[in-house]
Amino acid sequence: MEPINQVECWGIFELALPPVASVPGGEFAGKVIFSKGSRVREVDAFIDNSGGYRARFMPDEQGEWLYQINSDSVDYKNGYGSGRLYCTVPIEGNHGPVGVINDKDFCYADGTPYYPFGTTCLNGFKREHMESTLASMATAPFNKVRISLDSSLDDFTVLEEVLVRLMELGVQAELLLDCGSGEAQVAAFVQHVVIRLAAYRNIWWSLHLHGEQASLEFNKLEFLRILEEHDPYHHLITIHSSTPEKDYGHRSLTHVSLQGMDPSQVAYYARLHRKPILMEVCGCEGDAPTLWGSLPGQEMVNRVWESICRGGYAGHGEMFIQPNGHSWHYDGGSLQGSAVPRIAFLRRILEEAPLGLRYMPVFYDAATIGCEGEYYLQYFGIHRFPSRELHLPEGRYNVEIIDVWNMTVTAVTGICEQHVTVKLPTLPFHALRIRRWYPQEAKSIKKYDLSLLGSGSTSFTTDARSSEIRDAEQNDNYTTDLSKKDHSQR
Incomplete structure (x- = not known):
């Protein structure tokens, strides 16, 4: 009997696909079909850093799963492309991916409540900053971090290591996908990111759109289509938007991501959209020469409290400019502000509260x-x-x-x-x-x-x-x- 691969529930099963000489150009055209009883999940393959093809699958139900590689290649039709895996009990601390439970709240797949206490660290997980940034995250109260991605990324090795280590810390990674103005090469990059990373349970998607207003709606729909077609797990999706009155009605958008300095907006947008509200960018504690990057610690804490007590959530920001020009917001490293322990205090208060506030x-x-x-x-x-x-x-x-x-x-x-x-x-x-x-x-x-x-x-x-x-x-x-x-x- 063939050995059965084992993977914990909401873990990652990675399948290396053998070379396919019979496909023109050696390219893999097809999907890997995973099934358990009547449940079926289709997973796309991607080209890894070595030029080979791989497929990743996140099983969400314990028990035996079967898989079949669905391709026009005669190699797979001859029976080389099937197998099975056994999904085991999740290890302690693994609650599954985060989803939306109602018009305000989030929870993990096992029903455990999730209260987003996030921060923004756009480029802090590149190789030169990764270790110091992860060390800061390990002692901080944040359970979510926003990370910027654009089409210049060609080596995913560091990012994938970061996602695993954040997962071990219990931190969600919201990937801010720079969609440009909808160029074809950018769309191809976003599609590759989604296919490659969707099996990580701690992924959220955020679309950052550019261009004239007339083209924004078309581009939004196109990138949402990519996410719908290539993320079989339906991770959380939002838009990094400057027009929150009308951008969030699409059924694929799970929550509202606000930019602004006034947390009193939270209650208004919660009533307008009937979706959870995250004021992701409400300013930064720091000494930057900008209005939004030079808040005192008290005002940063005030905005987080105000947002939560108006029925939403707010993200932390920090922008103390270092001699080399770096800051936590853009480059990661170490946290210096006075807001962080006060946010930890608020998180404890909220987690002690009953459900359904x-x-x-x-x-x-x-x-x-x-x-x-x-x-x-x-x-x-x-x-x-x-x-x-x-x-x-x-x-x-x-x-x-x-x-x-x-x-x-x-x-x-x-x-x-x-x-x-x-x-x-x-x-x-x-x-x-x-x-x-x-x-x-x-x-x-x-x-x-x-x-x-x-x-x-x-x-x-x-x-x-x-x-x-x-x-x-x-x-x-x-x-x-x-x-x-x-x-x-x-």
Whole structure:
């Protein structure tokens, strides 16, 4: 009996294709067909650095898979192109690729929630910067990094090593694909990238389009077609766009990637697109001679908090210019800013929260996410409120004051009833965390139940948001007992 290749679930099975003399020019024209029962995945082959052909496959279901090389070559028709592999249990820390679970949230393929805390390091993983950049990522709170790729890349060896090492760190790699103005050679490069790298479970795609507005829509559709046809795993896709009002309606686009300096946009675009919102570029902590590259650390942290408490996420940026002209944003290396530990603090707070947090516009004067009657995280930003009057659903609550910059959590004395006034320190960059009190610690659910998803659906079949929040989204003048304030004061 032939030996069975083994690969963990969501790992990479790589198949080296033997030379095909009977194909004109020695080129491989065909696909490798992987099947398990009624499930079928078609995988394209690519030319590797040595000039040979390879195919990569990411099995997503445990058990035996069969494969057949589908080609016009007589060599494969004579039976040399078939085999089988066995997909084993994933190792610890392997949760599969990240996907969209509803109009706000992300999760891994096994249902584990994923909260994107990303950074941008466009060229920091080239050979000369790779080791120092990876060392920084290993101690940073970031679980996603944006990397720039363009058609000048001809040796994928370093990039593939980086993807594996980021995978081991639990970091998603968003590849910013420079699509130029839609030139044929650029399209061929993007197609090669997708075929070659799609089997890495930690890949996201981001299209960076150029050119006149009239050609942008055509180019967007063409590159989305390439991704749809050659990525059998349907990794997350977005556009690096300057026209967010109209660019994200295509069904293949899984989330919105914003550029801008104002995190208050997050709630608006979330309502507009009904897709998760990532403010990927909201500025950089640094000393660069630009408006967006010279933020103080407090403002960088403020924008991340504001984005999250308005129902989205925000990416970190850092641009301290070194004597050689390098910076983290462009060249990687070491992180120097004061924002990084504060972002780590926020990540811990969010990961301790229950699932299903939603933006709550009824709290009109402070950005708030929560689960009604269970949990609220309210951020005050630059405002220095002396106190907050809370009108919560019936029950008892633990209330804590969070000092965002000094990274402290101070409990308000005693268990609070639904109507309470909380005294605040009259300082900027503070938040409130309010959690329903239970006599015994409640067990929180830390995985999404993927059985609640319909076939091919990317959202829950039941809406976890309260009717009050849905009504408030549809009518800005709607008020509830959660806030007695008049919305006309906005």
